[in-house]
Amino acid sequence: MPRLSPVNQARWARFRHNRRGYWSLWIFALFFALSLCAEIVANDKPLLVHFDDRWYVPVVKDYSERDFGGPFATAADYQDPWLRTQLNARGWVLWAPVRFGANSINFATNTPFPSPPSAQNWLGTDANGGDVLARILYGTRISILFGLMLTLFSSVMGVLAGAIQGYYGGKIDLWGQRFIEVWSGMPTLFLIILLSSVVQPNFWWLLGITVLFGWMALVGVVRAEFLRTRNFDYIRAAQALGVGDRGIIFRHMLPNAMVATLTFLPFILCSSITTLTSLDFLGFGLPLGSPSLGELLLQGKNNLQAPWLGITAFLSVAVLLSLLIFIGEAVRDAFDPNKAV
Numbered sequence: 001m002p003r004l005s006p007v008n009q010a011r012w013a014r015f016r017h018n019r020r021g022y023w024s025l026w027i028f029a030l031f032f033a034l035s036l037c038a039e040i041v042a043n044d045k046p047l048l049v050h051f052d053d054r055w056y057v058p059v060v061k062d063y064s065e066r067d068f069g070g071p072f073a074t075a076a077d078y079q080d081p082w083l084r085t086q087l088n089a090r091g092w093v094l095w096a097p098v099r100f101g102a103n104s105i106n107f108a109t110n111t112p113f114p115s116p117p118s119a120q121n122w123l124g125t126d127a128n129g130g131d132v133l134a135r136i137l138y139g140t141r142i143s144i145l146f147g148l149m150l151t152l153f154s155s156v157m158g159v160l161a162g163a164i165q166g167y168y169g170g171k172i173d174l175w176g177q178r179f180i181e182v183w184s185g186m187p188t189l190f191l192i193i194l195l196s197s198v199v200q201p202n203f204w205w206l207l208g209i210t211v212l213f214g215w216m217a218l219v220g221v222v223r224a225e226f227l228r229t230r231n232f233d234y235i236r237a238a239q240a241l242g243v244g245d246r247g248i249i250f251r252h253m254l255p256n257a258m259v260a261t262l263t264f265l266p267f268i269l270c271s272s273i274t275t276l277t278s279l280d281f282l283g284f285g286l287p288l289g290s291p292s293l294g295e296l297l298l299q300g301k302n303n304l305q306a307p308w309l310g311i312t313a314f315l316s317v318a319v320l321l322s323l324l325i326f327i328g329e330a331v332r333d334a335f336d337p338n339k340a341v
Helices: 006-017 019-036 081-090 132-168 170-184 188-196 203-214 219-229 233-240 245-282 293-302 307-334
Strands: 048-051 054-056 091-094
Touching: 006 019, 006 307, 019 132, 019 307, 048 081, 081 091, 132 170, 132 203, 132 219, 132 245, 132 293, 132 307, 188 203, 203 245, 219 245, 233 245, 245 293, 245 307, 293 307
Parallel strands: none
Antiparallel strands: 048 054, 048 091
16 A cells, blocks of 8 residues: 655644544545445345355346245245245345335324324435335435436536646636626526426436536636746746646646645535436436435425424434535644644
């Protein structure tokens, strides 16, 4: 494992010195890891089945009822009491800790939906009969992955635009700023509402639209850093020695600009997750039935008689965003040389 440079060692020490941000990073990593393994934690299909001296992995491969002694060639329904009895009588089954998936419906309950927390549904069910804990787990994964991809793509576009404007200046900078002023004034939400009436929104469609209108966040920071450093002596010397513009931008100037850029990334990630949650809450986000934190917030608003829905959704979003804010504060302290450990 390569050793960190003295500068990066000092930054890591300042990051760890911020205990709130340091532990928030570990808690966020744990939540993200659990969400990535959602199929293993929450699933209505068994993880492993041993039936008649043969092994089956339903979580990976689909099987029919005939594979387990049934009369039909249709897909096996592992919530069927007959099939469960058959599996337990002629083998054994390894289930996930939560026996419900993202779109599972608990037909075995006698309580009308939304039902309160119980031994079967630890956080209750929503208005459609889905397990709240499973939908939070799958919805958190979608929200984090959407936020990470939106942060990555918009940051790359913003850094490149700011670098080109700051390095070349002149008319390129002038016209670039005018374009950004006009483009940032576009009513993004209204455009998404209009386009949703024409195109069925999905994950990639929403990602493309939000990247298209959300890449300006880092332009000002990177542009200011390039305008500040382009007249430094070592940049003038590199130009005099015949170093190309690409080499100067990526090898000499961009590393300095990335220091300020990295401090903004956790906050941009927080904003990206909030964007998807807001769109889902308003009904212009992911397709109907997709697990989503915003959709759960909407169900809490529409079912005030079921307070566990609103409370669970609020706490999930609040904890997730708070962790990212605390991590962002720790990253900001790590890149601030005036912060003493």
